[in-house]
Amino acid sequence: xxxxxxxxxxxxxxxxxxxxxxxxxxxxxxxxxxxxxxxxxxxxxxxxxxxxxxxxxxxxxxxxxxxxxxxxxxxxxxxxxxxxxxxxxxxxxxxxxxxxxxxxxxxxxxxxxxxxxxxxxxxxxxxxxxxxxxxxxxxxxxxxxxxxxxxxxxxxxxxxxxxxxxxxxxxxxxxxxxxxxxxxxxxxxxxxxxxxxxxxxxxxxxxxxxxxxxxxxxxxxxxxxxxxxxxxxxxxxxxxxxxxxxxxxxxxxxxxxxxxxxxxxxxxxxxxxxxxxxxxxxxxxxxxxxxxxxxxxxxxxxxxxxxxxxxxxxxxxxxxxxxxxxxxxxxxxxxxxxxxxxxxx
Numbered sequence: 431x432x433x434x435x436x437x438x439x440x441x442x443x444x445x446x447x448x449x450x451x452x453x454x455x456x457x458x459x460x461x462x463x464x465x466x467x468x469x470x471x472x473x474x475x476x477x478x479x480x481x482x483x484x485x486x487x488x489x490x491x492x493x494x495x496x497x498x499x500x501x502x503x504x505x506x507x508x509x510x511x512x513x514x515x516x517x518x519x520x521x522x523x524x525x526x527x528x529x530x531x532x533x534x535x536x537x538x539x540x541x542x543x544x545x546x547x548x549x550x551x552x553x554x555x556x557x558x559x560x561x562x563x564x565x566x567x568x569x570x571x572x573x574x575x576x577x578x579x580x581x582x583x584x585x586x587x588x589x590x591x592x593x594x595x596x597x598x599x600x601x602x603x604x605x606x607x608x609x610x611x612x613x614x615x616x617x618x619x620x621x622x623x624x625x626x627x628x629x630x631x632x633x634x635x636x637x638x639x640x641x642x643x644x645x646x647x648x649x650x651x652x653x654x655x656x657x658x659x660x661x662x663x664x665x666x667x668x669x670x671x672x673x674x675x676x677x678x679x680x681x682x683x684x685x686x687x688x689x690x691x692x693x694x695x696x697x698x699x700x701x702x703x704x705x706x707x708x709x710x711x712x713x714x715x716x717x718x719x720x721x722x723x724x725x726x727x728x729x730x731x732x733x734x735x736x737x738x739x740x741x742x743x744x745x746x747x748x749x750x751x752x753x754x755x756x757x758x759x760x761x762x763x764x765x766x767x768x769x770x771x772x773x774x775x
Contacts, residue, residue, distance in 0.1 A: 659701030
């Protein structure tokens with residue numbers, strides 16, 4: 431069971447987290463991940479600095495970046511992910527089997543009294559100031575804000591109203607845990623074949639050796655896995671993780687110049703190379719990969735007889751590949767229309 435925690439300011443998320451930690455749940459905090467990042471940069475741990483750095487990371491690596499970092503830290507079957515503040519973080523976390531998002535809330539007056547009791551220097555001193563801070567935290571009245579707790583709360587599987595004693599809060603959470611366990615038993619959903627092979631591809635991606643985009647690829651036919659591949663340097667040559675990236679500029683027809691790492695072989699190419707090495711025909715097979723294959727990968731995919739490509743997300747420069755696939759009669763499907771983000775794009 432993986433529980434995500436979101437909720438209003440001073441609603442009691444910390445008390446819930448402590449309660450679950452005592453029950454043996456592993457604790458992972460998006461806020462702690464940010465604090466560690468600030469420490470590594472020598473930046474003071476203030477609320478404004480945390481928000482600013484979170485927004486910078488989301489702008490550079492995508493809105494779900496903190497959730498991805500949290501997922502990488504989870505090592506237990508039962509875990510809590512605290513500090514969820516953006517809908518894209520929820521979208522990343524729901525990909526994990528057994529994930530439930532819980533929102534903790536309480537009347538604004540009750541929450542203001544709790545904040546007043548903790549007596550922190552920069553906390554609002556008036557209820558009107560607290561209301562303003564609360565609205566900003568929830569993203570209310572702001573067209574574009576990375577802090578969108580209000581939207582996260584609306585996405586929650588369960589809402590706990592913490593307007594009483596600590597004992598009452600524990601009772602409510604005990605009942606909620608029992609409800610979730612009962613629901614898990616009756617509502618288990620077996621993954622589709624596409625979901626199954628994509629999960630395998632994501633597991634394989636962990637072997638990738640270029641941190642700009644750790645991608646994995648699976649090629650299957652008739653519900654049977656044929657070959658796999660992940661991003662990595664040619665056999666015997668140094669990897670990006672060991673010696674750094676080998677960046678080269680690419681001049682596009684529209685005058686744009688982009689930077690690409692050319693040290694590694696793409697996951698799709700490695701999977702196809704494995705098939706050639708092992709004498710495995712890929713005629714009529716389906717390819718599963720993290721994003722739209724690049725132009726070179728698309729050409730190779732067409733020539734080896736693959737008839738379907740399933741991608742988790744879109745590639746920012748994948749229009750030409752999609753056009754080639756269309757002309758070659760290869761269908762392309764996406765789990766999400768989100769564009770995959772990676773370093774130095």
